Amino acid sequence: MEKSKSSIPGFENFPGREVKFKTPYTFLEARRKTDGAEGLWRIRNNLYDLEGFAKFHPGGEEWIRLTKGTDITEIFESHHLTDKAAKLLPKYLVREAASPRKLPITFETNGFFSTFKRRALDALKHVDFHRPSRKTNFIADFLVGTTVLLSLAVAYTQSYLIVVPAGIFLAWTTVIGHNYFHMRNTFRMYYFDLSTMSSKDWRITHAMSHHVYPNTLWDYEIYSFEPFLFWLPDPTKSTLSGVVSQLASPLIWALGFYEQAIKRYYSVFLEYKRFEFRDAVPFFLPMSMSLFAPSVLVAVKLWLLIILAGSFVFFMIGVNAAHHHPDIFHDGDIYRDDFDWGILELDAVRERTVIDDSDFLVLTNFGLHGLHHLLPTVDHCYLPLCEKAFKKTCKEFGISTEKFSQWELVKGQFKQIVQLEPQSKPELLSKEKFQKSACNLPFICISLFGNLISWQGFTIGLQVEAWRECGTIQLGLERRSVWLENFRKDQCYYYYYFHLGSFTAVGHGSP
Ligand SMILES: [Zn+2]
Ligand SMILES: [Zn+2]
Incomplete structure (x- = not known):
C-alpha cells in the first residue's frame, strides 16, 4: 500500500x-x-557553504549540521522572520545548483x-x-x-x-x-x-x-x-x-x-x-x-x-x-x-x-x-x-x-x-478554474452517455454551484466514484450530494 x-x-x-x-x-x-544540494546547503537555486557559519548560527549548530546536503529553502524562509539571515547569505554563496528544485x-x-x-x-x-x-x-x-x-x-x-x-x-x-x-x-x-x-x-x-x-x-x-x-x-x-x-x-x-x-x-x-x-x-x-x-x-x-x-x-x-x-x-x-x-x-x-x-x-x-x-x-x-x-x-x-x-x-x-x-474541494480551485470546468448542457449529456456505456468504476456527477457574489447558477461536471455522504457547510456555499446508481450528483447552494 x-x-x-x-x-x-x-x-x-x-x-x-x-x-x-x-x-x-x-x-x-x-x-x-x-x-540537488551537491553536498552543500541549497536555498532556491543557489548553493551555500555554511560549514564555517554553523557554530555562529543563533538557532544552534544542530540545524545547520543536520541539513547539510539538503534544500533548506522552506525552513530558511519560515524560520527567519527578519531579513538578518538573508543579508548574511551572499558571504557563503558557492555557486548555482546544477539541477532545478x-x-x-x-x-x-x-x-x-x-x-x-x-x-x-x-x-x-x-x-x-x-x-x-x-x-x-x-x-x-x-x-x-x-x-x-x-x-x-x-x-x-x-x-x-x-x-x-x-x-x-x-x-x-x-x-x-x-x-x-x-x-x-x-x-x-x-x-x-x-x-x-x-x-x-x-x-x-x-x-x-x-x-x-x-x-x-x-x-x-x-x-x-x-x-x-x-x-x-x-x-x-x-x-x-x-x-x-x-x-x-x-x-x-x-x-x-x-x-x-x-x-x-x-x-x-x-x-x-x-x-x-x-x-x-x-x-x-x-x-x-x-x-x-x-x-x-x-x-x-x-x-x-x-x-x-x-x-x-x-x-x-x-x-x-x-x-x-x-x-x-x-x-x-x-x-x-x-x-x-x-x-x-x-x-x-x-x-x-x-x-x-x-x-x-x-x-x-x-x-x-x-x-x-x-x-x-x-x-x-x-x-x-x-x-x-x-x-x-x-x-x-x-x-x-x-x-x-x-x-x-x-x-x-x-x-x-x-x-x-x-x-475535489471547490474552495481550493480558483473561481476562474471552476468556471472553466463548468460546461453547458449538451456536454453533460455527452458525458452521461459516456458514463452509461463505459461504466469504468468512476462516475460523472452533475454539480450545481451557486456563486454568492454573482448569484448565477452554473452547471459543471465532476468525476467522483464514491457516494460522498451528507451535507457539508463551507464558507459561502452548501454542498448536497446524492447518488443514483453509479451517478453522483453534487449540489452547492449559498446560504
Ligand atoms: Zn502540524
Ligand atoms: Zn510544531
Whole structure:
C-alpha cells in the first residue's frame, strides 16, 4: 500500500517513503539524494557553504549540521522572520545548483506568506520573539515538576491509579517541549525527551518534514504511520483495513513512545553513531523512581506504564489536533494553482475553537496550529499577537479561517482514515478554474452517455454551484466514484450530494 504519486502538480515522489525501516535519519538521507544540494546547503537555486557559519548560527549548530546536503529553502524562509539571515547569505554563496528544485513551492514577495510574515514581524515588534515567553517557561516548569512528582508518587505508592495523571502530565510536558525544540537551543527543549522520544529526531521529522510539507508525500508524520494509520486518500487502500486502523488507533497511540524509543537508540548507535546529553534524559524518570520503589525492576515496570499512558494521551492529542479531516487537504486531493508555501500550510491545517482561546490549552494541545505552522520559531504564547495580521492576510487572499471544534476534528480524523477517494474541494480551485470546468448542457449529456456505456468504476456527477457574489447558477461536471455522504457547510456555499446508481450528483447552494 505505497502511495507514490502526488496530486500537487510538480511535486515529485519522495524516496524516503520507499525505505523499509523509516527513521528520521533516513528522511535526511533521502533529502540528500533528492534535493540537488551537491553536498552543500541549497536555498532556491543557489548553493551555500555554511560549514564555517554553523557554530555562529543563533538557532544552534544542530540545524545547520543536520541539513547539510539538503534544500533548506522552506525552513530558511519560515524560520527567519527578519531579513538578518538573508543579508548574511551572499558571504557563503558557492555557486548555482546544477539541477532545478524538486518542489514548485514559492515565496513571492507579494504572495500570501511573505505578506503575512511582514505583518507578523510588525505585530511582534514589542516582544523578544526569539526567546520563549516567561509565561510559557512557567507553565513548562510547572508541568515537568508535576510529572516528576507524580512519577515519584507512583514509585512510592505503587498505585496504578496515579499512573494515569502521571501519564497525562508527561504527555502535556512533551507537547510543551515541542514549543522549545522549534526554537533556538534551550535546556527546556529536553523536557520533550522525558517521553523517550527525541527532540533531535523531532527537529527532523516535525520541524523539517511535517511543518514544511504537511499532509503531503514528504510529510514524515504521514508516511511513518503507514500502513497502520493511512490518512492520504487512496483508492487502492481497502475500507476493511481502514476500519481495522480505526479500531486499532488507541493501541497505536499507546505504543508510539515505545516505537520511537526503539528507533531513537537504533539511530543513536547505528546511524548518528553519537550519544548526546539528550539521549540520557529518558533515563532520568526511571532512575529517580527507583530511589522510591522497592526495587529497580518495580520502578522500571511502573515507568513503562507511565510511558504507555503518556504515549496514549500524546498521540490522541497529536493526531486529532489539526490536520486530519475530509475537509482538509491531503495529498491525493485535487490541489489549487497557487503554490505559495503559506497557503500549502493552511490548506493542510485547521484551527480549533475553545483550545485556541487559552494559552494553557494551546501549549498542551498543539493549539493555534495554523499560526504555529507559519511561525514555527515563535513561542506559542506570542502567537495571538499575530492573529489580526493572520485574519487580514487570509481575507485578502481568500483563505478560510473557519475553525473546527475539537470534536469535529476527532470525527474527521477517524473518517479520513477510511477516505479512499481524492476530494475535489471547490474552495481550493480558483473561481476562474471552476468556471472553466463548468460546461453547458449538451456536454453533460455527452458525458452521461459516456458514463452509461463505459461504466469504468468512476462516475460523472452533475454539480450545481451557486456563486454568492454573482448569484448565477452554473452547471459543471465532476468525476467522483464514491457516494460522498451528507451535507457539508463551507464558507459561502452548501454542498448536497446524492447518488443514483453509479451517478453522483453534487449540489452547492449559498446560504
Ligand atoms: Zn502540524
Ligand atoms: Zn510544531
